[in-house]
Every structure is written in C-alpha cells, then in structure tokens.
Amino acid sequence: xxxxxxxxKLCLFLxxxxxxxxxxxxxxxxxxxxxxxxxxxxxxGSYAQLASLLNQERRNNLSTFFIFGGESLGxxxxxxxxxxxxxxDILNSLEPDAMGISKREFAFxxxxxxxxxxxxxxxxxxxxxxxxLSQSAPDGILPYKVLKKGNVKLGFISALxxxxxxxxxxxxxxxxxxxxAITQAAAALKEHNVDLVIxxxxxxxxxxxNLLEQGVVDVALFKxxxxxxxxxxxxxxxxxxxxxxxxxxxxxIQLSWQQDNPKDSLKINTNEVDLTALYFQPAVLQQxxxxxxxxxxxxxxxxxxxxxxxxxxxxxxRTSENSFANVVVDTLKDFTNAHLSLVxxxxxxxxxxxxxNTELTRKDFLTMLPYRNxxxxxxxxxxxxxxxxxxxxxxxxxxxxxxxxVSGITVKYDSTQPAGKRLISVHMNGNQLVPTQSxxxxxxxxxxxxxxxxxxxxxxxxxxxxxxxxLLFSDIVIxxxxxxxxxxPYTDGRIENIAVKTTQ
Numbered sequence: 001x002x003x004x005x006x007x008x009k010l011c012l013f014l015x016x017x018x019x020x021x022x023x024x025x026x027x028x029x030x031x032x033x034x035x036x037x038x039x040x041x042x043x044x045g046s047y048a049q050l051a052s053l054l055n056q057e058r059r060n061n062l063s064t065f066f067i068f069g070g071e072s073l074g075x076x077x078x079x080x081x082x083x084x085x086x087x088x089d090i091l092n093s094l095e096p097d098a099m100g101i102s103k104r105e106f107a108f109x110x111x112x113x114x115x116x117x118x119x120x121x122x123x124x125x126x127x128x129x130x131x132x133l134s135q136s137a138p139d140g141i142l143p144y145k146v147l148k149k150g151n152v153k154l155g156f157i158s159a160l161x162x163x164x165x166x167x168x169x170x171x172x173x174x175x176x177x178x179x180x181a182i183t184q185a186a187a188a189l190k191e192h193n194v195d196l197v198i199x200x201x202x203x204x205x206x207x208x209x210n211l212l213e214q215g216v217v218d219v220a221l222f223k224x225x226x227x228x229x230x231x232x233x234x235x236x237x238x239x240x241x242x243x244x245x246x247x248x249x250x251x252x253i254q255l256s257w258q259q260d261n262p263k264d265s266l267k268i269n270t271n272e273v274d275l276t277a278l279y280f281q282p283a284v285l286q287q288x289x290x291x292x293x294x295x296x297x298x299x300x301x302x303x304x305x306x307x308x309x310x311x312x313x314x315x316x317x318r319t320s321e322n323s324f325a326n327v328v329v330d331t332l333k334d335f336t337n338a339h340l341s342l343v344x345x346x347x348x349x350x351x352x353x354x355x356x357n358t359e360l361t362r363k364d365f366l367t368m369l370p371y372r373n374x375x376x377x378x379x380x381x382x383x384x385x386x387x388x389x390x391x392x393x394x395x396x397x398x399x400x401x402x403x404x405x406v407s408g409i410t411v412k413y414d415s416t417q418p419a420g421k422r423l424i425s426v427h428m429n430g431n432q433l434v435p436t437q438s439x440x441x442x443x444x445x446x447x448x449x450x451x452x453x454x455x456x457x458x459x460x461x462x463x464x465x466x467x468x469x470x471l472l473f474s475d476i477v478i479x480x481x482x483x484x485x486x487x488x489p490y491t492d493g494r495i496e497n498i499a500v501k502t503t504q
Contacts (some may be wrong), residue, residue, distance in 0.1 A: 003419075005377060024259045025250030026195060028152045031059045032242070033103065033250035034069025034202075034223040037076040039090060040288045044051050044247040045275030047090045048285035052278045053250060054094060063152045068096040069200050070158075071221055072106030073116060075349055077363060077371035078295055080474075083108040083372075084293050085149035086117055092121045093284050097147045100158030100221075101126040102202030106168035108372065114140050125200075128160040130174045138173055143187040146192050155189030155197040157182055157217065164203040166453035167346065167401065178205055186216050189365065195262045212238040215263055219255070226314075229398060240268060299363035304481040307488045310354040312368060318345045318399040319415075320497065323489030324368065325405035329442075331480045332473065333407040334467045336377045338442035339354050339428065342388060344452050345370055346401020347444060360487065362478065369474035373444040378460040383435040386411075386426060387456040388447075393422040402452040409433065409443075416499045424498065444473060 031054055040046040054458045057065045068091060073084030084107070091099065101124055105113050116405045117124045117140030125142045136274035148153045159182050162175040186197050192383075196218040197254040201208060204227065208220045219240050225247035227233050232248070237243065243252050249272040258265035311317075318327065325348055354360065389411060392404035396415050412424040426433040433439075440463065447454045448462070481487045 009029055016436045017132055024264070026152055026257055027063060028149075028154065028196075028255045028257050029057055029064040030154075030198070030219075030221075030253040030255065031057055031064065031066045031250060032069065032200075032221045032223070032244070032253060034100075034200075034244075035071040035225060037072045037074060037079065037087070037104070039076075039078070039086065040292060043276070045250075045278075046280060046285070047287060048280040048282075048288050049275040050250060051094055051281035051284040053273055053275065054250070055281060056310045057252060063149045065097045065147055065149065066094065067156065067198065067200060067221060068099040069202065069221060069318075070100050070102035071104045071134065071202060071223075073113070075104070077299065077366045077370060078291060079107070080366050080370050080372060081295075081298070083112045085119060088116050088119045090284065090291075091500060092119075092129055093287060096122045097122050097143050098122065098156045098158075099154075100200035100202065101129070101141065101160070102158075103160065103165055103168050105171060105490070106165075110138070110154060110170055114138060114286070115262075117141055118149075120243040125156055125158045126160065127157045127181045128176050128178065129173065130176055132174060132207065144189055146189065146194060147430075153194045154190070154198070155186070155192065155194035157185040157189070157197065157487075158200040158202075159205075161201070161203040161205055163406060167451060171252065179207055182211060183216055195257065199291045204230055206232055206235070209238040209241055212240050218263060218266060219253070219268065221251075221253075226399075231398075234338065241268055242268075246272065246274075248274055251273055258439050295363065297364060299361060301362045303360050303362055303365055303478055304485050304487050305359050306354055308356050308490065310358075310477060310489050312348060312350045313388065315399055315434060316353050317348060318401060318403045320365060320500070321491050321492050321493070321495035322348075322405060324348065324487075326407070326491060326494070327481075327487060327489055328369070328477055329405050329407035331477050332375055332442045333502045335476050335480070336375065336440070336442040338377060339439040340385070340406065341442040342392075342406055342447070343386075343444060344392070344401055344447060344454075345403045345405055347373060347446070348405075360481075365478050365481075366474065369477060371474075373446050373473050375471075375473045375476060376443060376445050376448045377463040378443065378448060378457065378464055379438055380441045380457065381435065382433040382437050382439065383458065384456050385433060385439065385441065386423065388454055389413075389426060390420060390423045391453060391456070394409050394419040396422075400452075402454070410494050410496070410498045412498060414498050414504070426447050 072087050078086050081082045123142050123145045126142050131138045143158045152324045159178045171436040199220045209444040227245035254269040256267045303404050331343040410427045413422045
C-alpha cells in the first residue's frame with residue numbers, strides 16, 4: 001500500500017470521526033409541573049396520576065428529568081396541619097431531579113421552608129435567595145443545580161420576582177433581583193460545562209424573553225392557571241419560554257441538539273398532558289389515600305348548617321362584597337370589640353360554592369380558611385385605614401387577593417379610576433372616617449407584618465384582647481359558627497363599586 005493510499009484512508013477515518021463527534025445529536029426529556037397544593041383533586045389531577053406520567057416517560061427515555069416548580073407547600077387543609085410536609089413526602093416518592101422554590105413555599109415562613117428542604121430527598125433550588133448571616137444561599141437550599149443523566153448535563157435555575165413577594169414577605173432572607181440572580185447562576189453553570197441552562201420562574205416576567213434571546217438561558221418553564229388573566233398573556237413570547245396555563249396539565253418537553261453547538265441547534269417539542277385522563281399509579285395512590293383518610297378522620301366533625309348559598313369563586317370574592325367574608329370579618333370584630341375589621345380576600349380560599357342548607361364540616365371551613373393566621377388588635381389612624389383600603393383596590397382588575405373585606409365601615413369606590421384614586425368614601429356609623437382619629441382594628445398578623453403590601457399597618461400599636469397565642473383566626477370563626485349551629489351569610493351593601501350597578 002502506497003503512502004498516498006494510507007494518507008487518504010487516514011483522512012477518511014478522521015473525517016468520519018470528526019463528523020460523528022461534531023454532529024452527534026443529544027436528546028433529553030423534561031417533565032414539568034407545578035401548583036399542586038391539593039394532593040388528589042378531581043378537577044386538576046392527582047400526584048398519583050403525575051406519577052403514572054413519570055413512569056411512562058422514564059421507561060421511554062433514560063435521559064428524562066422531572067422538574068417540579070413548587071407553588072405547592074400551601075395553602076391546603078393538610079398543609080394547615082403539617083405546613084407542607086406531606087407534599088415533600090409524596091414528592092420523595094416521585095423523585096424530582098430538582099424543585100424550584102416559588103412564593104407559596106413561604107406560606108409558613110422561612111424556618112418551615114428550611115425544615116422542608118431537609119426532609120426532601122431531592123434538591124430544592126432558588127437562585128434568588130440570599131442569607132445575609134451566612135453570606136450565601138439559605139441553609140438547605142441550592143442557588144443552582146447540575147442535573148446529569150448519561151451524557152446529558154442540564155443546568156437548573158429557579159428565580160423569584162421580589163415585586164411579587166409582598167404576599168409572603170420574608171424576614172431573614174434577601175431576594176436578589178431576577179436578572180442579576182439568573183445571570184449569576186447561569187454563569188456559574190457554564191463553568192460546569194452544562195449542555196443547556198433551564199430556568200424555572202414562578203411569576204411571569206417579560207424579561208425572561210430577553211434572557212432567552214441573549215442566550216443567558218436556553219429554556220424557561222412557567223405555570224400559572226390564571227395566566228390568561230395576566231396582561232402579558234396575549235403578548236408574543238420567545239418560543240423557548242414554555243407556559244402552562246391549565247391547572248390539570250403537565251408538560252412533556254422533548255429536547256434535541258447537536259453536541260458541538262447546543263444553543264443554536266436546540267429543537268423543542270412540547271406536549272401538554274391532561275393528568276385527569278391518566279390512570280393512578282397504585283403505590284402513590286395508596287400514599288395519597290392514606291393522607292386523605294387521616295384528614296377525613298380529623299375533619300368530618302359537623303360545625304353548622306348554612307342558611308344561604310356561599311360563593312367563594314375567585315372573581316366574586318376578590319372584586320366585591322362577599323357573604324361568607326362578611327361572617328368572617330364580623331366575627332373577628334365582635335371577638336375583639338374592635339371598631340372595624342379588615343381581612344384580605346386571598347386569605348379565604350376554595351374557589352367553589354356551597355348551596356343553602358349544606359351541613360358544613362370542619363374540613364369545609366379549613367378549605368375556606370386554610371392559612372395559619374393569628375388575630376391581632378391594632379390601634380390605627382383613620383388615614384392608615386384609608387391607605388389600606390386604597391391599596392386593597394389597587395389590583396382589582398387582576399383579581400388580586402389583597403382586595404379587602406370589611407366590617408364596621410361602609411366603603412364606596414370606582415374601579416374604573418386609576419390605581420391609587422379609586423376610593424371615594426369611608427363611613428363608620430354614618431359618619432365619615434376622620435384621618436387623624438384613632439380606631440381599634442381587628443385584622444390578621446399577616447397584614448400587620450406587611451403581607452400583600454400592607455406596609456402602612458406595620459407601625460401600628462398592638463393592643464391586648466382575650467386572644468390566646470395558640471388560637472388561630474380560623475378557630476375563632478369555627479367556634480362562633482359551632483356555638484350557633486348555623487351560619488347565615490349575607491350582604492348588606494357595606495362595599496359599593498359605583499362602576500357596577502348589579503348586586504350579588
């Protein structure tokens with residue numbers, strides 16, 4: 001064989017080797033889901049059905065990654081009891097590769113979140129959280145995570161929007177601005193030579209589209225069952241910004257890319273799967289049913305019969321006077337002998353209705369009042385009340401949970417006016433509220449601490465009353481109804497939107 005032939009064969013061999021390496025296509029599957037505070041919801045799906053989807057996809061592709069987007073440790077009846085520990089227990093059975101931390105993970109404050117992170121057999125990630133004491137990410141929480149299966153390495157980031165954290169204000173931790181947090185974590189991941197950077201975020205941020213366009217991250221994951229009510233929902237998004245807006249759906253995301261150039265060659269195929277159409281994975285179903293059984297034993301006690309229909313659908317509750325909410329705030333006002341009571345609508349949940357003559361159980365009440373809030377009595381000025389009411393009207397168009405339900409006052413407003421100029425008048429006993437006068441306000445410790453942006457209440461003087469430290473506000477409401485044996489929801493025109501002429 002001549003040297004020329006040897007040289008030609010060597011060139012052919014190197015060419016084949018180069019092409020095989022350079023153009024080898026990589027594949028991965030991501031299963032993404034979030035917002036599952038209820039473990040077995042007939043309308044939205046069960047963790048047992050999510051488990052069956054995971055089993056199926058893991059059999060089909062060894063490089064399958066399960067990313068869970070949080071928003072699930074609260075609120076729910078079971079979380080009221082165990083502060084979200086049962087969610088972690090069930091997720092341990094589903095084996096997420098990573099969980100992104102969202103705002104609802106702070107429903108029971110930072111210390112409980114840290115405890116949950118140690119109970120988890122999977123990494124919990126937040127690129128946004130910073131602990132000034134340790135000058136690092138909080139104990140038990142990672143700023144990013146490298147996920148590796150076979151030859152595939154994915155970098156995972158999870159970001160919070162500080163402007164959305166007013167609902168669950170943090171005390172010990174600082175929240176790094178989103179762009180800074182994402183950019184820092186992405187740069188760190190690139191030092192690990194990951195193939196792709198995957199971002200999870202829990203409140204829609206248009207800037208994510210820019211970060212995708214700039215190549216800072218490669219894929220973004222977001223879920224919000226109320227996304228269609230978001231003003232950004234109809235704006236154009238980057239094709240790699242993957243959004244789920246149906247609560248019952250999880251996403252199966254197929255990724256493929258060339259190994260030598262993953263960013264430019266990345267192809268994405270998404271398939272939203274209706275979990276309610278899937279079978280229940282037996283082992284996880286048994287686990288879920290055990291929790292349900294414990295709840296039923298604890299919560300089947302009958303509390304009282306409702307004499308009228310109760311409507312707790314989101315829009316009804318967060319845009320107008322509500323009959324059940326009136327019972328709640330009136331009870332708190334009477335219990336503390338306050339001049340007035342204010343409660344944010346987001347504290348009252350369930351998004352359902354109960355017909356007249358329904359016998360309500362403890363389970364029903366904890367579905368409606370799932371947060372572990374304490375009652376507080378504050379000394380406030382009329383101006384603080386006015387400021388709080390105006391703040392509560394600020395996001396009425398997006399059915400924000402900060403909309404206030406009231407007792408002891410009548411409120412008139414105009415929802416067609418710009419935010420900050422909607423409140424028209426506030427009266428108590430027929431007289432206009434005096435800005436400089438002091439009043440006794442019954443409200444929740446959550447609002448007193450500045451939750452939902454109610455910072456105007458943080459400087460108020462706390463007053464004593466017959467409350468005990470172990471008694472939650474839901475206990476007070478339940479005890480009042482149980483004493484009478486009935487609940488009589490009603491509206492009386494205490495909140496009037498002059499832009500709406502119809503009544504409940």
